[in-house]
Amino acid sequence: MTLVVFLVLLFTAVPIALVLALTAIWYIGSSGNTVLFESYPQQLFGAIESYGLLAIPLFMLAGELMNEGGLTKRLINLARILVGGFRGGLAYINLVANMMMAAIMGSAASQIAIMSRAMVPAMEKEGYDKPFSAAITAAGGLLSPIIPPSMLFVLFGVLAQVPIAEMFIAGIxxxxxxxxxxxxxxxxxxxxxxxxxxxWPSREQALEYLLMGLPAGLIPVLIIGGILTGLATPTESAALASLGALLIGKFVYKDLQFSHLFGILRRTAINSGMVILLIAAAGVFGWVIVFEEIPQNAAAWIAGQTSDPFVFLLMVVGILLLVGMVLDGIAALILVVPILLPIAQLQFGISPYQFGVVVCLTLVMGLLTPPVGAGLFIASSMTGSSPLSIFRALLPFLLATLVTLVLLSWKGSLVTMLL
Incomplete structure (x- = not known):
């Protein structure tokens, strides 16, 4: 009956945080266990009592400040110096700029929204097909869950109880x-x-782009460098990135006005609050899953299907592609990690870092696949192209992502070699 309640709430468009919280309450009520009911508030707040989760609102803030402060367009010009002269130069520029933004924002949806506004009109003006322009911008959003920093990596690190800094390094x-x-x-x-x-930009233009782009380029260096050298934790790097974006946007580029700060902080608070609420609700739902011994039962079933770690990971990819098509990546991550991670580690000896990278990348593909495909609708609303036309143009990039997932499932050393 609890499963029926979960499915009814899920498919009647109830917000996923409420689906998880209400399902847990229903289970506790139907079980008649008063001890579980009394522990509910403790589990709810215990799920968000993690220092690492502070990185989520701070990385969101850094992204907002970069966009308002004009850092994004300077990074695009910096990319022109590197790849602007090749055939399809703007497409390469789009991808390189997305790589730079992925090293700052950590959120695929935000990255797609920002880069669609910045790149698609310019590409269309130079004769590129609009759906292709939107597709490559959306594909760039697939880099955000694995190029550090990544909000999904932060969350996975908290759920799996592994160092977030090492998760970031595993994604490089x-x-x-x-x-x-x-x-x-x-x-x-x-x-x-x-x-x-x-x-290719002229020598004078290249020098101008370089000088103006270097301050913006310091932000990803600040984040990744601080984490790799051990001088700062991911949370501290996120705070430094936010401060750096504020100072550069205000005093170097002078595009950021202090009057904009209230709106920036408001958007950050709303977006991060939604994520934290979801994590809290999923904490009690995961508690119910463990109490019902679902991971143990799932492990027994999977063990009967295969004993090969590679085949197991391919099964996980296939299942999560379907899950990611209907559930938000963060919600899906919270649901599947408590069930599948113990199986991966104990039954198949898979590194949590390899498992985390494969799972996070697979779930973000759901952002760009029907029927939900939130990333497709974001790109569509920003560019005016239909979601279906963007999806068709996106298929080669999704195929490349699947090839990456097969490689990472086959060779775990590709993930762990820098650790």
Whole structure:
């Protein structure tokens, strides 16, 4: 009956945080166990009593400040110096700029929204197909869960009780692999469709872009450098990134006005509050899952299907592709990690870092796949292209992502080599 309540709430468009919280209350009520009921508030607040979760609102704040402060467009100009002269130059610029933004924002949805506004009109003006322009911008959002920092990695680190800094480091090589495959896709599509030849900036322009882009480029260096050297925790790096974005936007580029700060803080508070509420609700739901011994039962079933870790991870990818199509990535992560991670570690000896990278990347693909596909609708609303046309143009990038997932499932050393 509890499962029926969960499914009814889920498919009647009740917010996922309320679905989880109300399902847990229903289970406790139907069980008649007063001890569980008395422990409910403790479990609710206990789920968010983690210092690492502070990184989520701070990275959101850094992204908002960068966009308002003009740092985003300077990063795009910086990318022009690196790849602007190749055939399909703006497509490469779009991808490189997305890589830079992925190293700052950590949120695929926010990244797609910001980069769609910045890149798609410019690409369309130079003769690129609008759905392709929107698709490559949306594909760039797939880099956000694995190029550090990543909000999904923060959450996975809390759920799996592994160091968040090490999760960030684990995402570097997979992020570079997927970026290379995306570059390859753009190159092949450029040859087939004869995309416009790019132009290298003149020496004077390149120098201007470099000088103006260096302050903005310091933000990802500040985040990743602080984490890799051990000088700052991910949460401290997020705070430093927010401070850096504020100072650069206000005093270097002078695009950021203090009058904008209230709106920035308000948006950050609303967005991060939704995430934290979801985590709290999922904490009690996960408690119910463990109490019902669902992970143990699932482990017994999977053990009967295969004993190969590679096959197990491929099964996980297939299941989570379906889950990600109907559930938000954060909600899905909270639901599946308590069930599948113990099986991966104890039954198959899979590293939590390999498992975390594979799961996070798979779930974010759901952001760009029907029927829900929130990322598709964000890109559509920002560009005016239909979600279906964007999805068709996006298929080669989704295929490249699947190739990345197979590689990471096959060779766990690709994830752990820097640890």
């Amino acid at each position: 090589i997979p992020g570079l692999i997927m970026s290379f495959l995306f570059f390859l896709v753009i190159s092949l599509m450029g040859l087939v469709h004869l995309y416009p030849k790019g132009e």
